[in-house]
Amino acid sequence: MVRVLSRHLIKLNLSNLSRHYHSNHLQLQQQHNLSLPGSLSLFEYQRQQLQLLEAQLIYVLDRCNNLAQLKQTHAQLLRKYLDQSSFVLTKFIRVSTKLNVSIGLYPRLVFDQVRYPNPFLWTALIRGYSILGPFDESVVVYNCMRRGGIRPMSFTFSALFKACSGLFNVGLGRQLHAQVVWIGGYHDDLYVSNTLIDMYVKCGFLECGRRVFDEMGERDAISWTSLIVAYTKSRDMEAAAELFDGLPDKDMVAWTAMVTGYAQNAKPKEALKLFESMQDAGVNTDEVTLVGVMSACAQLGAGKYARWIRDVAEKAGLSPARNVVVGSALIDMYSKCGSLEEAYRVFQMMEVRNVYSYSAMIVGFAMHGRVNEAMSLFYEMGQTDIKPNKVTFIGVLTACSHTGIVQQGRQIFSNMDKDYGVAPSADHYACMVDLLGRAGHLEEAYELVKTMSVEPHGGVWGALLGACRIYKNPEMAEVAAKHLFELDPNDIGNYVLLSNIYALAGKWDDVSRIRKLIRTRGLKKNPGCSLVEAKDGVIHEFFAGxxxxxxxxxxxxxxxxxxxxxxxxxxxxxxxxxxxxxxxxxxxxxxxxxxxxxxxxxxxxxxxxxxxxxxxxxxxxxxxxxxxxxxxxxxxxxxxxxxxxxxxxxxxxxxxxxxxxx
DNA sequence: CTAGGGTTAG
Incomplete structure (x- = not known):
């Protein structure tokens, strides 16, 4: 038997990948219980042979790393023998999805050749579209499936809900929600309910998600975490914490969601405290957790904590040398904690770097006013095949603006689209206005704002307002402030800045006018606050006055x-x-x-x-x-x-x- | 299968 099958496999002229399989096929035979009894019917023999082939194809497909290999596999094997095997084709589409192969092209052609797709195959296609887009195609395919009289599976709905989040279309989501019950009968399905919660909260309907959660008969950590994240994203940390406390079995993801939530809501102390409890609870740490904690630590600028977190990372086997994400987060943390040297050491020891690592390092240099280092790192980056992105340019431009290197800044700004394919965004314009304004070229900065290719946002006018403060220009300040009060009416900083400009010019009437405006709009000044670390690493907080x-x-x-x-x-x-x-x-x-x-x-x-x-x-x-x-x-x-x-x-x-x- | 994430800014 072994010999028969081997000959068969050789006849198929298999690729390298399947030759690898070949050496494993004995093991596979055992897995699939393929020992052949003496009196096996021909039909049974063929069925088993088919099964083995399917297993082989799954094996080969699982090892495809790009579109070319996928196509080769299809050409050699699928077309000849198994074009009608929904099992293998489902795998094919799933692998395409995993490899980011645009569903609309090759996988779809394969799908369209199948005469009777089964629900798994339909669902794989819908899922593919819901992950890679175009999202509305998921729904189109779903409608075809319904017209064909195929009953959707629970996975089908999950994929569809994902597409609804992508489309930001809660109306469609609601329609499908109704169908979950009357078509599928999946209202008690944990998996469907979880994706349903996620769909509602991603569309911004937190309360609907909450209702699904409350009505679920059975919940798991995923249900809780979806909702916790939704609350943290809507800046409601109290609600998030309440849910988190009620979660019976907190896993790493739930803890991380909470830690990151605090970090993202400008509550770094809470984030670090929670991370400590997480350590005490003996929960594992991975790179995602570390990103949140390191961001919290960076906000605080706490040196002692930074070193401790580094230790935790190393102990968890997450070294910056091997892990890009950890490395990049460390660079950011160290440079925000004031130790640029340590940040650069991390950068140098990283074996793999990406655009995040470079950007974090460039921004770090920029923040510390080290324009030469920022520039040479930017040019060094040009020697690699890592392409700079919008953040990289923000770093480069702020480096220029912090040191007043106007000419170089102008040049980079005007060439970034042409040379690197990064079109200047409003953020980049803000940097440029800052650079020009700070260097005293107020008129040029104002001209730039007036001729912008994108709509100016608060950052742009704010940069101009800041320049007006330095060069004591209350007239232009009024223009900038007028726009700012429309764009960000609740940003107290702009009112304070304008009133400071008036104060510097001795226009006390205007100062009190702005003060009154602040009062009538019910805004509160945020007090100056400074943090400093004592000898023991404890952070002390001082408020003005x-x-x-x-x-x-x-x-x-x-x-x-x-x-x-x-x-x-x-x-x-x-x-x-x-x-x-x-x-x-x-x-x-x-x-x-x-x-x-x-x-x-x-x-x-x-x-x-x-x-x-x-x-x-x-x-x-x-x-x-x-x-x-x-x-x-x-x-x-x-x-x-x-x-x-x-x-x-x-x-x-x-x-x-x-x-x-x- | 479904939940957590990265660099920036006046």
Missing amino acids: DMTHPKSKEIKEALEELLQTLRLEGYKPILSSVVHNLSDEEKERLLKTHSEKLALVFGLLTTSPGSVITIVKNLRICEDCHIVICGASKVTGREIVVRDNMRFHHFHDGVCSCGDFW
């Missing part, structure tokens, strides 16, 4: 002492950094309550002399604080790193890496 920290008294005294030293060196408070119409004494008093000053002094008081003090601030650093920290780095000999909402400032011996251009 807040004296509730236990060490407040000491901080106040030490700050007074520091300022006195600086005054001897010629420091004078920059009173214009205070944008309230107050007496000079009041202004000076207010300056001393800025959160970054409190954080600085706390750092000086509590950390060991050789270490770097890293401060993370939520708003832009003010000029007075910049000068004070500069001076502090000189008189104390300490290295001080400040991250504000724009970029990094490295203070060393009385000099800042930004060159006072920020």
Whole structure:
């Protein structure tokens, strides 16, 4: 028997892939229980032979890695022997889907040759369209299937719901939801219900998803997680947490969803705390979990945590050398925590890099004002076959703008479409307006906005408004602000910026007009807040004017002492950094309550002399604080790193890496 | 089969 089959296989002139199969066919025979008894009928023999061939084809198909191999397999084997085997063709379409082979072309041609497709084959096609698109084709195929009198399977509905999410068409989803019951009778099917929840929440109908969830007789972790994610995406962390607490068997995905949810909702402390509980609960960690945690850590800029997370990753066998995702996330985390050197070390040790790794590194260099490194990395990237994308260009352009390299920025901006096929988006225009405006080319920046190829968004006008602040141009500021108040009426930052511009120009009437506007629109100013790490890695938070920290008294005294030293060196408070119409004494008093000053002094008081003090601030650093920290780095000999909402400032011996251009 | 994810921004 073995010999008969072997001869048969050789006769088929099999490809390399199937020769590999050949060596395994003995094992396969055992799996399929193909030992041949003496008195086997011819029919039975043929049936078994067919079964073996099917198994062989599945084996070959499973090992196809591209369209060419798929076509070869089809040409050699399918057409000759098994074009009518729905079993094999279903596999064929599934493999095509997995390999991203456009369903509309080759797989569809194969499908259309089949005279009597079975429900599995129909479903595979629908599923293919629902994953690769065009999504509406799923529905077209489904209708054909119904007209052919084929009863849909539960998988069929799942695929269709996926297509509905892709189409963002809840109406269609509802129609199909009704059919689940009266055509399929699948209303108790866990799998169908889970995809149904997902469809509703992806279409933005969270409450409908919730209703399905509430009415389910049986739920699994997937049902819970779908809903948890929906709540985190709609920024309702309370609801998400409530669900999460009620989930009896929390698996890694559920934990990750929650951790990532906190990170994405600007609650990094909660994210890190939850990750710690996740570790305590003995749940595994994979790269997806790490991406969320690292993003949280990057937001906080917490150095101690960063090192701990790195350890966790290494212990989980996720090393940046081997894993691109982990590597790229690490680069981002380290550079946002202030250690650009560590970030670059990670970048260098990565064996595989992709556009994320390069972009993260370029953006890292840009944030730290290292324009030369950013540029040379960008050109180095050009030597690889990794294509830059829109984010890469944002990195390159912000690098230019942080150092005022106008000419090079202009050139890259005007050639990015032609040379790299990345058409400038509104974000890129914003970078460009920032670059031009910051360098003092206000008119050119305004011209650029007026001639944009895409609609300007808040970022573009905001960049112009920022430039108007630096170059004290209240007239142009009003134009920019008018657009901003229409585009982002609830963004408090724009109102504050405009009122600051008026204040700088001494237009106090306009200042109070804007203040009133803020009040009538019910907006709240977000207070300045600075984070600094104590010796033990604990992060301390300081708000502007807040004296509730236990060490407040000491901080106040030490700050007074520091300022006195600086005054001897010629420091004078920059009173214009205070944008309230107050007496000079009041202004000076207010300056001393800025959160970054409190954080600085706390750092000086509590950390060991050789270490770097890293401060993370939520708003832009003010000029007075910049000068004070500069001076502090000189008189104390300490290295001080400040991250504000724009970029990094490295203070060393009385000099800042930004060159006072920020 | 169905659930979690990456770099950016004024």
